[in-house]
Amino acid sequence: MRHFAPWGFLSFACALAGVAPAAAQEAAADADPWVVSGGFDLIELRAGQGDDVFFWDAAFSWGNSRDQLMLVSEGGGALGNQIDETQMRLFYGRTVGNTTWLVGLRKDIKPHPRDTYAAIGVQGMVGTRLSWETYGFLSDDGLLTGEAQLIYALPITQNLYLEPRVAVGWSAQASDRDAVRAGFSEAETTLRLRYRLKPKLNIYTAIVHERLLGGTRALGRSQGEALQSTAAVIGFGFSL
Numbered sequence: 001m002r003h004f005a006p007w008g009f010l011s012f013a014c015a016l017a018g019v020a021p022a023a024a025q026e027a028a029a030d031a032d033p034w035v036v037s038g039g040f041d042l043i044e045l046r047a048g049q050g051d052d053v054f055f056w057d058a059a060f061s062w063g064n065s066r067d068q069l070m071l072v073s074e075g076g077g078a079l080g081n082q083i084d085e086t087q088m089r090l091f092y093g094r095t096v097g098n099t100t101w102l103v104g105l106r107k108d109i110k111p112h113p114r115d116t117y118a119a120i121g122v123q124g125m126v127g128t129r130l131s132w133e134t135y136g137f138l139s140d141d142g143l144l145t146g147e148a149q150l151i152y153a154l155p156i157t158q159n160l161y162l163e164p165r166v167a168v169g170w171s172a173q174a175s176d177r178d179a180v181r182a183g184f185s186e187a188e189t190t191l192r193l194r195y196r197l198k199p200k201l202n203i204y205t206a207i208v209h210e211r212l213l214g215g216t217r218a219l220g221r222s223q224g225e226a227l228q229s230t231a232a233v234i235g236f237g238f239s240l
Contacts, residue, residue: 032064037240039200044235046208051078053231060240061093068093070102075110086110089119099124106137112177116140129153144172145180159196163204165189174215179223181215192233200240206233 038060046053055076061068070093075086091104102121121135134148149167156162169186171178192206211228212220220227 032066034062034064036060036062038070039237039239041237042235043237044204044206044233045079046231046233048208048229048231049226050229051081053077054079063093066095068095068100070104084110091119091121093123098126102135142173143175143178145185146170161194161196163190163192163194165192168213171216179216179219179225181219183214183216185214185216186210186212190233194237201236201238203236204234206235207231208233 038058040056040058042055042057044055046055053076055074057074059070059072061070063069068091070089070091072089072091073087075083077083077085086109087106088109089104089106091102093100093102095101100123102119102123104119106117106119108115108117117137117139119135119137121133123131123133125131129152131151131153132149134146136144136146138144147167147169149165151163151165154162154164165188167188167190168184170184171180171182174181188208188210190206190208192204194202194204196202207230209228209230211217212225217227
């Protein structure tokens with residue numbers, strides 16, 4: 001029979017003490033009711049060089065504090081014309097601390113309706129003001145791409161706050177069909193000024209700057225495409 005020395009018993013007791021809160025947290029998550037949440041973070045009109053463009057970005061989830069099923073939709077098009085870009089993502093998410101790990105599928109409805117991607121992602125918070133997210137996508141023809149975004153919320157008054165964002169896209173390979181080259185392909189910086197009308201409704205104005213990067217920028221220059229653009233924005237967002 002194995003005997004525990006006193007220090008061994010103390011180590012065992014400390015281990016149990018560490019496991020107990022984790023087990024309690026798991027039990028609390030199991031007891032959480034599954035609820036529907038989410039909304040439209042962005043519904044906006046962008047006015048700059050060329051056509052005015054409308055754009056939306058929405059996310060909805062059904063789950064609890066640990067497990068979620070998420071549906072994400074984003075897209076847009078020229079104002080007055082048909083929608084020329086629509087993307088849907090379906091994820092299963094598992095939250096651990098301040099980080100949510102995601103796995104699922106992405107489907108491009110426009111401009112390439114047959115494109116389907118395996119998708120993984122991570123979302124997180126640093127403190128209460130800085131959020132971040134990053135995703136990777138593997139297409140059914142083997143193209144690996146991804147994107148990442150940082151969002152910071154800077155309060156000015158109780159209902160007014162600045163929201164700078166930085167987003168980048170990348171590709172592991174070159175693709176003539178998608179007019180992209182390997183490496184960082186595009187970036188977007190945005191400064192939004194939001195005003196909270198109600199706890200679940202806000203309006204905002206913004207400046208958005210987009211630009212192509214690296215080899216994708218060189219490709220765009222050779223094809224006579226616009227390499228960068230800046231637009232003024234008005235919009236609103238709401239949550240359920």
